Amino acid sequence: MTSKIWGGRFSAGPAAIMEEINVSVGFDQRLAKQDLHGSRAHCAMLVAQGIVSKEDGDAIQEGLTRIEKEIATGNFLFKRTLEDVHMNIESRLADLIGAPAGRLHTARSRNDQVATDFKMWVRAAIDTIDDEIRKLQSVMIDKAELHADTIMPGFTHLQAAQPVTFGHHLLAYVEMFGRDRGRLVDARKRLNECPLGSGAIAGTSFPINRALTAEKLNFDRPTANSMDAVSDRDFALEFLAAASILATHMSRLAEEMVNWSSAQFGFIRFTDEFSTGSSMMPQKRNPDAAELVRGKTGRVFGGLMSLLTVMKALPLTYSKDMQEDKETVFEVFDTLELCLAATAGMIVDMKPNAEKMRAAVGGDGLITATDLADWLTQALNIPFRDSHHITGKIVKLAEGKGVGLAELSLAEMQAAEPRITQEIFNVLTPEASAASRTSFGGTAPSEVRKQVEAARTRFLTRTAP
């Protein structure tokens, strides 16, 4: 069914259709701040190089200041007929200061302009996300410290494998988020070269100073190849790729929260602030925020796929396809910000239930089988492969009787290996098991406390550049 609005607009003819597909100001106005910043630097450089007079330069800077205020106070009228944010600002500058406005675009094209604006936007986005991840790590480390002693089952194949501490489990995610920050910081370093001055494709005949513009815009240096500069969107792809891995981590954590908060696990409980009721089933407390963090991962992956697809067959240099780069990046940024805040909120909100976790470790009483095998090797010097085999026999015996390992008698143990002594019973409790895992990075409460301190130093003292 044709919508009336669209049908109406297109019946106005090709011009209307062209405007509809070409216009980007609806979304690229988010680049306004960067565009103004870039124009100021470009103008100052043109004046410094004697390409534009001081008077014209001053008029331009003054006009840009007025535009900045208009935008900040919501008094700037973005016009669709002027296509994009760049043309809107330049046209408004002409309204405000007249003729000198025409000198701003000397030695500049929208191609190097948009590449520069967008890079600065992504750079700021990286700094914001880095900071949001740091905040998330901070609340997770605090929670981990509180629960350095809280015993829970650690899972492999979603089957209880060995006793771990809840603090240790949380710190695993702190590591993942640390790597996410590493990827973002790394992308930021590679991104930080200034395209401005590359012109439309070939550079310019004006005696510009690219190092000066780069410096004014806080870039490390100018880009080295003008053709690459106007057609490169690697920085956006790298942001989206790092964002996708980050979203994967948030989704895994969200999935755990969904499991943990279910009646079947009962490991955590969210307060009313982070649970929703069911419209029909009064007993339900649904972890909607966690499910939405998990679900929104699709948008982030979609953004990466979208831009990879836009870029994959573009010949050098700029093609209008590249205008499709912005919305996905904006949406991914907004999604990450929201999901990071929601995840941090849930971490603070969640009330772990230590009794439930401990009971789940108790389960069938077999979770300390590895401890039994380790003891055979450590106390009796039996090669680990053989210890594993002997333990298998003991586990089978316990299973057959429907009891836990600690409930077997010494005589029953000795039937499998005569040298076993009473001492074995000291290693069969989940607490002893966890406490014995003191290897670097292990789950012992003493080790987890050390990891908490190390994580604070590694992750919380560093802030975005």
Ligand code: ARG
């Ligand atoms: N709005 C355009 C974009 O976002 C700006 C660059 C336009 N360049 C051009 N040659 N038409 O890509």
